[in-house]
Amino acid sequence: MSYAKVCCIGLVGVEGHLVEVEVDIAPGLPGVTLTGLPDTALNEARDRVRAAIVNSGEEWPNRRLTVNLLPATLPKRGSAFDLAIAAGILACAGELPPVGLDGVAILGELGLDGAVRPIRGVLPMVAAAARAGLTRAVVPLQNADEATVVPGVDVRAVDTLQRLIGFVRGTDTLLPPPGLPQPPLPPAPDLADVAGQPVGRRAIEVAAAGGHHLALIGPPGAGKTMLAERLPSVLPELDDLAALEVTAVHSIAGMLPPGGRLLRRPPFQAPHHTASLASLVGGGSGIARPGALSLAHRGVLFLDEAPEFASRVLDSLRQPLESGRVTLNRTGGTTEYPTRVQLIIAANPCPCAKPAGDSACECTPLARRRYLGRLSGPLLDRIDLRVRLHAMRAADLVGVDQPREGSTAVAARVAQARAAAAVRWSPQGWRTNAEVPGAALRRPPWQLPAADIGRLQTALDRGALTARGFDRTLRLAWTISDLDGLDRPGAGEVAEASQLRAGEHG
Ligand SMILES: [Zn+2]
Numbered sequence: 001m002s003y004a005k006v007c008c009i010g011l012v013g014v015e016g017h018l019v020e021v022e023v024d025i026a027p028g029l030p031g032v033t034l035t036g037l038p039d040t041a042l043n044e045a046r047d048r049v050r051a052a053i054v055n056s057g058e059e060w061p062n063r064r065l066t067v068n069l070l071p072a073t074l075p076k077r078g079s080a081f082d083l084a085i086a087a088g089i090l091a092c093a094g095e096l097p098p099v100g101l102d103g104v105a106i107l108g109e110l111g112l113d114g115a116v117r118p119i120r121g122v123l124p125m126v127a128a129a130a131r132a133g134l135t136r137a138v139v140p141l142q143n144a145d146e147a148t149v150v151p152g153v154d155v156r157a158v159d160t161l162q163r164l165i166g167f168v169r170g171t172d173t174l175l176p177p178p179g180l181p182q183p184p185l186p187p188a189p190d191l192a193d194v195a196g197q198p199v200g201r202r203a204i205e206v207a208a209a210g211g212h213h214l215a216l217i218g219p220p221g222a223g224k225t226m227l228a229e230r231l232p233s234v235l236p237e238l239d240d241l242a243a244l245e246v247t248a249v250h251s252i253a254g255m256l257p258p259g260g261r262l263l264r265r266p267p268f269q270a271p272h273h274t275a276s277l278a279s280l281v282g283g284g285s286g287i288a289r290p291g292a293l294s295l296a297h298r299g300v301l302f303l304d305e306a307p308e309f310a311s312r313v314l315d316s317l318r319q320p321l322e323s324g325r326v327t328l329n330r331t332g333g334t335t336e337y338p339t340r341v342q343l344i345i346a347a348n349p350c351p352c353a354k355p356a357g358d359s360a361c362e363c364t365p366l367a368r369r370r371y372l373g374r375l376s377g378p379l380l381d382r383i384d385l386r387v388r389l390h391a392m393r394a395a396d397l398v399g400v401d402q403p404r405e406g407s408t409a410v411a412a413r414v415a416q417a418r419a420a421a422a423v424r425w426s427p428q429g430w431r432t433n434a435e436v437p438g439a440a441l442r443r444p445p446w447q448l449p450a451a452d453i454g455r456l457q458t459a460l461d462r463g464a465l466t467a468r469g470f471d472r473t474l475r476l477a478w479t480i481s482d483l484d485g486l487d488r489p490g491a492g493e494v495a496e497a498s499q500l501r502a503g504e505h506g
Contacts, residue, residue, distance in 0.1 A: 002026065004092035006101050007134060008084035009125035010069075010076045011287060013336040014248045016121075016128025018105075020070040021084045023092040028064035036069030042076060048110050049086045056114035056162045061093040075333035078287045080119040083108035083138070086161055087168075100168035105129035105137040105153075114161040118142035120287060123251035126150045127244065138164065144177035145260030146251060149244075182259030188233045192406035193226070196392055200227045203387040203500060205410050208234045209417035210479030211432030213321075213343040213382055215306075217372070218389030220353055224346040225270075227389075228302045231344065232266040233407035234414050235299070242298045245338060249297055253290050267299035273308035281316050281326050282337055288328045293320055294337035306345035307374040317343075318378045343383065347372060384434060384472040386501055417482035433479045438471025441478070448474070452491045456498065473497045 002025045010019040032046050046067075054060050067085055069076055084106040090096045107125055109117040122143035127150045129137050136154045139147045144157035156174035158164045166172025194201060200216065204227055207214040214231075216224040238246060243262040250256050250263060271280050271292040278284055282291035293301060303309060320326040320339040328335045350363035351371045363371075380386075422431050430436050440446060450457065456473055459465035465473075474489075476497035481489035489497070 002092065004088050004098065006084045006088045006091065007103070007105050007129075007132075008069075008081050009105055009107060009128050010074055010081075011078070011121045011124060011252065012075060012333070014124050014245065014252060014338065016125045016131075017071075017074050018128065018132040018134075019074065019076065019081070019084075021081065021088045022066075022068040022070060023085075023088040024066045024068070025061055025092050026064045026066070030062045030064065032065045032067060034067050034069070036072045036074075036076065042069075042079075042081060045079060045082050045085060045110075048079070048082055048112060049089065051112040052082070052110040052114040052161050053086055053090065055112060056160070056165065058090060058095060058165065059093070061089065065089060065092075078119065078121075079109035079117075080107050080121070080125065082110040083116060083158070083161065083164065086110060087164060090165065091168075096165065096168045103134055103136060105134045106164075107137065107143075108140045108158065110161060116140045116158045116160055116164075120254040121248075121252040122147050123149055123244075123256070124248040126153055126155065127248070129153060138174060141175060141178065144175070145180055145258065146256055147260070148177050149247065149260050149262055177260070180258045180260075182261055183257055185265070188265065188407070189226075189229045190233055190407045191230050191410055192404045194223060194230065194404070197223050197227065197389065199387055199500075200224075200389050201410075203227070203385055204231050205234060205414060205483065206476060206479050206500060207231060207342065207344075207385050208410075208414040209433075209483050210384070210421070210475065211342060211418075211434035212384040212476065212479065213434070214345075215375075215380065215383045215386040216344065216346045216389055217349055217386065218346075219348060219391045221391050222389035223392065224389060225302075225304055228270075228300070228304070228344045228346060229268060230407060231300045231342065232268045234411045235266045235342075236411070236415055236418065237264050238262075238266060238298055246298050249290050249294050249337060252287065253295060255295070265299075267296050268302065269293075269296035269299070270302040270304060273303070273305050275309075275313070277313055277316060280313055281320065282328050282335075288330055288335045288337075290337045291326075293317065293326060293339045293341060296341040297338045298340060299342070301341040301343050303343070303345045306347050307351075307371055311374065314375070314379050318382075321379075321382055345375065345379075345383070347375060381468060384475050384501075413483055416485070417479065420482045420485075421478070433475045433482070436475060436478075438468070438474065441471060441474040446488075448477075448489060448494070452489065452494055456494060469501065473501055476500055 004023045006021050008019045009016045109119050118140045123146050126137050126147045130153050138156050141157040141159045147155040167174050243264050247263045269292040280291045281293050324340040325336050326339045350368040352361050354361040460470050477489035477494045480493040
């Protein structure tokens with residue numbers, strides 16, 4: 001036999017695509033030609049595959065080998081094709097029975113000694129195999145549990161090339177997924193831990209209910225981080241589709257815990273302000289790694305001390321926040337990752353970060369304005385909810401031993417408010433109040449009566465409120481109304497919405 005074909009999966013962003021590995025052996029000078037847009041790693045596959053075959057005790061066909069990866073137009077990156085190429089070469093050389101690997105997705109990197117090494121992105125690869133109609137997959141042992149998350153695919157594991165060869169020849173068996181015990185999820189931080197801070201707690205609840213981005217401005221010790229970490233605990237659990245998306249991104253990043261399960265909890269990512277652009281938005285060589293922005297997809301991205309981030313880093317967030325995806329340009333094509341995140345930024349009111357009113361703080365009003373000014377502009381424009389927090393005072397701690405409302409109770413109100421918003425906006429294609437364009441809220445049937453928004457109108461006319469600020473207040477008022485179980489916001493909800501945006505005026 002001088003021709004063989006086996007199946008593999010290539011990843012472009014989080015999307016897997018069926019790749020056929022064709023091998024042809026012809027008489028001529030010994031050598032291997034790889035075609036089909038291979039990148040550097042794939043070219044190295046040639047040497048790895050050859051060494052792995054020889055070190056597995058097999059004969060290397062000393063003829064002219066052509067390995068073609070189809071479709072040629074699909075960019076192919078990484079080392080996940082090794083195992084399929086090796087199997088294709090052996091089948092083509094007549095060393096393996098021709099039918100043994102029909103309809104099987106073969107995934108894995110080879111070591112020079114013939115060991116099968118784990119790869120990143122097995123979950124989206126096996127999901128793509130299922131979509132392409134393949135019902136069986138052979139994956140590296142270390143990735144097998146993760147692969148079993150995909151329904152409808154019989155997943156088998158290999159630790160060595162030899163085992164795969166033995167299986168096809170009928171002399172060995174593939175391994176079942178190990179089914180490692182899943183480490184228990186660490187308990188999510190709970191709102192019950194937050195003492196005082198009624199404004200901060202309310203801001204978290206409103207942000208969760210309306211899907212609003214949130215800015216927390218306050219001195220050290222005001223509990224900004226503590227509040228931000230608790231937003232995921234009041235967000236709804238991820239549904240099947242969202243969970244698969246989130247788990248796929250973490251699979252590509254190689255960050256899934258052992259044991260293989262869907263991530264159901266909205267993720268929380270808090271990159272440090274010294275984080276590189278690549279670690280925030282994604283990048284790196286080979287398969288571009290998702291950054292914190294994509295690891296927070298369907299969850300929360302928290303930027304603490306936001307004014308300390310380099311401005312080009314903050315600027316790089318603007319477009320992905322708008323479009324819900326980030327495009328990474330690489331040699332040989334682009335990679336896209338999803339970035340539908342809820343953003344929380346936190347900032348001290350001044351650069352010295354000493355408590356306000358502390359005699360040690362000598363920052364001038366101008367220095368304070370400049371400091372927060374670093375945040376202004378396009379990024380801040382997208383943040384509906386801007387809250388000023390105060391340092392905890394002794395008075396806040398009175399009654400701290402009383403039971404405080406926990407995340408479960410808040411999450412129940414959030415879920416009910418989100419359901420109301422979804423019903424209202426679904427004909428227009430929006431799900432949360434944060435997605436609703438301001439213009440829609442200023443027109444019938446959603447326009448509010450003048451009696452209820454009179455003070456906002458006045459502030460707008462006097463120039464004390466910008467048009468965007470006006471729209472943001474309306475969005476928040478609708479969320480508060482949903483939380484209160486009302487049909488539409490009244491003067492009280494509009495007033496509270498204005499208060500929750502007090503940070504803008506300060
Ligand atoms: Zn200061």
